[in-house]
Amino acid sequence: MSDIAYFDNAATTFPKPEVVYRFMDSFYRECGVNAGRGQHKLSARANALIEETRDLILDLFHCSNKTVVFTKTATEALNLILSGITINSGCTVYISPFEHNAVTRMLHHLQDSIDFGIEVLEVDGDSKNYNMEEISKQFSEKRPCCIIVSHASNVCGAIAPINEIFTEGKKYDAVTVVDMCQTAGLIDTDLSSDIFDYAVFEGHKTLYAPMGVGGFICKASINIKPLIYGGTGIESANQNMPAEVPVKYEAGSHNISAIAGFNASIKWIKEKGIDHIYETEFENRRKLIEILSSFDNITVINSDNGIGVISCVFDGYSSDDIGYVLSNHDIAVRTGLHCSPYAHKFLGTFPAGTVRFSVSYFNNDKDFEKLTEALKYIEENS
Amino acid sequence: MSDIAYFDNAATTFPKPEVVYRFMDSFYRECGVNAGRGQHKLSARANALIEETRDLILDLFHCSNKTVVFTKTATEALNLILSGITINSGCTVYISPFEHNAVTRMLHHLQDSIDFGIEVLEVDGDSKNYNMEEISKQFSEKRPCCIIVSHASNVCGAIAPINEIFTEGKKYDAVTVVDMCQTAGLIDTDLSSDIFDYAVFEGHKTLYAPMGVGGFICKASINIKPLIYGGTGIESANQNMPAEVPVKYEAGSHNISAIAGFNASIKWIKEKGIDHIYETEFENRRKLIEILSSFDNITVINSDNGIGVISCVFDGYSSDDIGYVLSNHDIAVRTGLHCSPYAHKFLGTFPAGTVRFSVSYFNNDKDFEKLTEALKYIEENS
Numbered sequence: 067m068s069d070i071a072y073f074d075n076a077a078t079t080f081p082k083p084e085v086v087y088r089f090m091d092s093f094y095r096e097c098g099v100n101a102g103r104g105q106h107k108l109s110a111r112a113n114a115l116i117e118e119t120r121d122l123i124l125d126l127f128h129c130s131n132k133t134v135v136f137t138k139t140a141t142e143a144l145n146l147i148l149s150g151i152t153i154n155s156g157c158t159v160y161i162s163p164f165e166h167n168a169v170t171r172m173l174h175h176l177q178d179s180i181d182f183g184i185e186v187l188e189v190d191g192d193s194k195n196y197n198m199e200e201i202s203k204q205f206s207e208k209r210p211c212c213i214i215v216s217h218a219s220n221v222c223g224a225i226a227p228i229n230e231i232f233t234e235g236k237k238y239d240a241v242t243v244v245d246m247c248q249t250a251g252l253i254d255t256d257l258s259s260d261i262f263d264y265a266v267f268e269g270h271k272t273l274y275a276p277m278g279v280g281g282f283i284c285k286a287s288i289n290i291k292p293l294i295y296g297g298t299g300i301e302s303a304n305q306n307m308p309a310e311v312p313v314k315y316e317a318g319s320h321n322i323s324a325i326a327g328f329n330a331s332i333k334w335i336k337e338k339g340i341d342h343i344y345e346t347e348f349e350n351r352r353k354l355i356e357i358l359s360s361f362d363n364i365t366v367i368n369s370d371n372g373i374g375v376i377s378c379v380f381d382g383y384s385s386d387d388i389g390y391v392l393s394n395h396d397i398a399v400r401t402g403l404h405c406s407p408y409a410h411k412f413l414g415t416f417p418a419g420t421v422r423f424s425v426s427y428f429n430n431d432k433d434f435e436k437l438t439e440a441l442k443y444i445e446e447n448s
Numbered sequence: 449m450s451d452i453a454y455f456d457n458a459a460t461t462f463p464k465p466e467v468v469y470r471f472m473d474s475f476y477r478e479c480g481v482n483a484g485r486g487q488h489k490l491s492a493r494a495n496a497l498i499e500e501t502r503d504l505i506l507d508l509f510h511c512s513n514k515t516v517v518f519t520k521t522a523t524e525a526l527n528l529i530l531s532g533i534t535i536n537s538g539c540t541v542y543i544s545p546f547e548h549n550a551v552t553r554m555l556h557h558l559q560d561s562i563d564f565g566i567e568v569l570e571v572d573g574d575s576k577n578y579n580m581e582e583i584s585k586q587f588s589e590k591r592p593c594c595i596i597v598s599h600a601s602n603v604c605g606a607i608a609p610i611n612e613i614f615t616e617g618k619k620y621d622a623v624t625v626v627d628m629c630q631t632a633g634l635i636d637t638d639l640s641s642d643i644f645d646y647a648v649f650e651g652h653k654t655l656y657a658p659m660g661v662g663g664f665i666c667k668a669s670i671n672i673k674p675l676i677y678g679g680t681g682i683e684s685a686n687q688n689m690p691a692e693v694p695v696k697y698e699a700g701s702h703n704i705s706a707i708a709g710f711n712a713s714i715k716w717i718k719e720k721g722i723d724h725i726y727e728t729e730f731e732n733r734r735k736l737i738e739i740l741s742s743f744d745n746i747t748v749i750n751s752d753n754g755i756g757v758i759s760c761v762f763d764g765y766s767s768d769d770i771g772y773v774l775s776n777h778d779i780a781v782r783t784g785l786h787c788s789p790y791a792h793k794f795l796g797t798f799p800a801g802t803v804r805f806s807v808s809y810f811n812n813d814k815d816f817e818k819l820t821e822a823l824k825y826i827e828e829n830s
Contacts, residue, residue, distance in 0.1 A: 074488060095463070099454075139520070141676060167678055169697065293527075296526070302549060302788070317553075319659055321520075323660065324705070386486065398490055407685045417450075
């Protein structure tokens with residue numbers, strides 16, 4: 067692990083804070099049981115951990131007026147929301163140009179049975195800034211029934227002005243969905259407003275939690291259809307899922323090991339301070355861009371306003387070729403289309419894809435030195 | 449942990465083998481990244497772990513001719529299968545009397561849009577033995593389009609003769625689904641035969657893996673519709689899920705921490721020997737039944753042929769009352785309907801439910817002594 071310079075943090079942050087590993091292990095050893103209300107002591111303790119973690123999440127997003135639904139992954143959360151909300155024939159669904167396949171493949175699947183349209187929010191090709199004037203026009207020309215926006219692109223890091231977009235969308239009563247996989251726990255965001263219907267998070271990315279837990283923040287009054295049907299530990303005789311939120315959407319056993327890690331990671335974020343984490347990652351992003359931009363054979367796909375996710379194209383080589391050489395230099399990046407083909411179409415890097423470098427709080431000078439050496443090697447051998 | 453006598457192993461086995469905790473922690477610290485083919489070294493190593501774990505599972509079930517699909521939970525696996533296979537209006541779906549809400553709530557949901565019938569396989573009320581003669585008659589009277597059977601009941605432990613039932617069902621080309629949540633890794637089962645279409649497992653129960661990974665064994669040629677749509681790391685430009693199995697059904701990040709634990713647990717099962725584990729649990733079941741049967745105020749719901757899951761009714765007290773007293777004596781059981789209301793209807797314990805005691809390989813004499821003491825206390829205070 068210490069030998070690898072890890073620039074694949076947009077896939078999953080690695081390493082995690084030491085407290086996350088420790089608490090995952092210790093809690094699972096001590097209390098690795100099925101959570102349940104009114105059951106045995108260990109079960110009640112596991113349940114208390116889950117409820118405390120929900121509260122920590124609501125506090126992190128300044129929205130004690132809302133509730134947290136846990137899923138196993140953000141992909142499940144997005145599937146649940148998109149198949150659960152009402153999208154009728156003739157509707158228009160707006161997406162950003164940067165949506166992940168967890169959104170676009172699900173929408174494509176829904177189009178098999180519902181004849182709705184998909185429009186892409188206007189974003190400037192150079193700056194990657196969202197053009198609010200044009201977006202207002204888009205909405206007035208074709209009323210939005212639903213707006214789905216990646217808070218930050220997992221390909222180029224571009225940040226979306228979700229407050230402005232959703233405020234505009236709410237003039238038309240659109241259902242709003244923000245995919246915060248790349249920003250939750252990194253960009254301090256107040257989700258208390260009614261303009262946010264569904265805010266999806268992934269534990270194991272910017273929240274520094276382990277794999278196995280994602281979810282979304284919503285009003286407790288939501289009443290969409292579940293994606294997964296099964297045991298809930300309550301109302302077992304009822305063959306419908308219980309109406310109560312979040313339990314309606316949480317069939318099956320909670321992953322106590324992952325939620326323990328999540329609990330520890332949010333406490334770590336709060337202790338460090340979300341702004342401090344953002345500034346540290348931003349400084350790592352600055353170093354990364356500085357290094358990448360210093361090589362003439364590399365085209366950096368930049369955005370005026372972005373997180374620490376940077377895509378590059380190398381002269382004369384495919385992204386996979388570069389990934390292979392970097393891997394041989396013990397550098398971890400992700401190459402290709404990053405499960406976001408539409409983002410690459412927008413950026414002009416489809417179908418070849420890019421080499422994606424993504425930093426976290428934990429990248430250090432040694433990582434950047436290693437990267438510089440490897441990029442020099444590639445330049446010299448080009 | 450050491451203070452609790454844990455008899456809630458049907459919910460999740462606890463504790464896990466020491467090697468499971470250790471490998472979960474060490475692998476996740478060293479290589480807690482997104483698996484991927486042809487990506488960086490850590491990613492390739494994570495991918496190799498997943499593929500090795502699939503092979504270990506196929507070997508455990510003697511079915512190298514089949515493939516493993518990983519899901520996050522057995523509930524997700526059952527939902528995927530039941531919503532994916534073809535159930536047409538007018539069809540008859542057979543279930544055992546012991547199905548979990550992961551099956552029955554999903555079927556109930558499917559009945560909202562498809563007009564199919566549900567029939568219950570004939571089981572003897574006293575012995576809990578499946579009546580194959582009657583079942584043959586049932587099939588000949590109403591042709592089975594799909595047969596779903598819990599290999600062992602999570603309420604009373606009764607084991608189903610899945611070979612006989614599915615052999616009979618295949619005469620009518622029925623799709624067969626066995627829920628092995630309570631038996632995988634405990635009852636040595638050869639799944640190589642074509643009579644087994646879908647065999648569902650849950651890592652964190654009898655397989656002694658951590659929470660966060662379940663799945664099913666099937667032929668690689670299956671072509672049912674996915675439950676979850678999203679990124680697969682391959683064929684990203686394709687807006688349909690890739691046709692390739694298992695990747696078609698595994699959208700989103702694999703849970704590397706859980707799969708590492710699963711890898712270690714299967715190796716542990718193989719090292720101990722599945723028959724040795726079964727015999728140890730069977731001996732713990734014998735001790736449990738002996739203790740429970742020695743109290744006049746306890747009605748033990750027994751089966752001729754069962755695993756270490758025993759339901760009881762206590763004279764004069766609700767199951768929740770008894771659970772509360774046992775919890776105060778540091779004994780962990782699960783009370784109520786165990787997410788299987790139909791099993792309780794069959795057993796005559798609906799809607800009050802039962803106190804369920806379930807053992808694992810790890811129960812010890814101290815647990816049984818503690819249980820005996822607590823049961824004496826209850827008897828004396830009744």
